Amino acid sequence: MTIYSFYIFDRHCSCIYSREYTHTTPGNGRTNVNNESDVAKLLFGTLYSLKTLSLKLDDSQSLNSLRSFSTGAYRVHFFESLSNFKFVLITDLAVETLQTQLQQLYGVVFVNNVIMNALSPVEFGSAKITNDSFVRLADNFLRLLPVFE
Template identity: 35%
Template sequence: MIYSFWIFDRHSECIYSKEWSEQPTYGAANTHHSHNASISSNHSFGSNQGSVSSSRRASRIEGIPSVNTSIHPVAKRNREDDAKLIFGAVFSLRNMATKWAGENGSDSFVSFKTNKYKLHYFETPTNLKMVLLTDPSRPSLRDALHDIYVNLFVEYVIKNALSPQEFSAANPIDNDLFNNGVDTYIKGLA
């Protein structure tokens, strides 16, 4: 299942987002269980290709009350806050993966996985950051993000003479061909 797709510009602003179904809940349902998280990066140690996976356990912090999700449904989340959280996670994890990878680590962060979701990441040559949130069982969708960039974003947004040259949170991507193309492509992956 694919939950959502996000595009961030080089200034860390969310310029496009689309959701297909409800995100997994992050509240009280699992506060009594440990959460697993793993970071996948793409770099080599003496070979041409390799991957590194790091796991870290985080447990419930005592003394912090849990949120009752039946009173505060996920649908009432603030989209701006979601965008900030996603970008913050991507920024931090990408920096860690790049530092671990050394000199050739500019393309080292590929995905982040928890027991609730998997974040797939692709960065374009112009520093656009594309993020897909999926269920954790999904294999890497980095190639799908590359396809969306090359076949949809470049074709329908960049090459569109009527499209603005810069986007921002106040002026996000609003292109019907791109929206429909992304929707069709993502539904084809499901």
């Protein structure tokens, strides 16, 4: 089991944070390289379409009716906050849902280091999350998960 990548989208559909994990090298991946790539745009489009479909099929109209979906090669885990920040983890197929871990990542790491940070922009626009403490704490949080290998 392993985590391949982690994305955060803001309420304007912009990828404000991306992190790829390479489990073979000590540096362990790249940060904010794929924010403007077609991968991030296609991922957001897929999530938007599936979320819209799941809301139409779900009578409860809950915000997080879409939790994860899988393809033949990977599983995508999804969490959306009340402020419309979307957290996405891409893992291998053997990983069960990580909804509660994404909620914890949002509530503990993101809120304390990005939302409560006076130097962070209120509207990101073309800005990206480059806060070193957020990057370090998010990496540490994900590395401590039993699925991170």
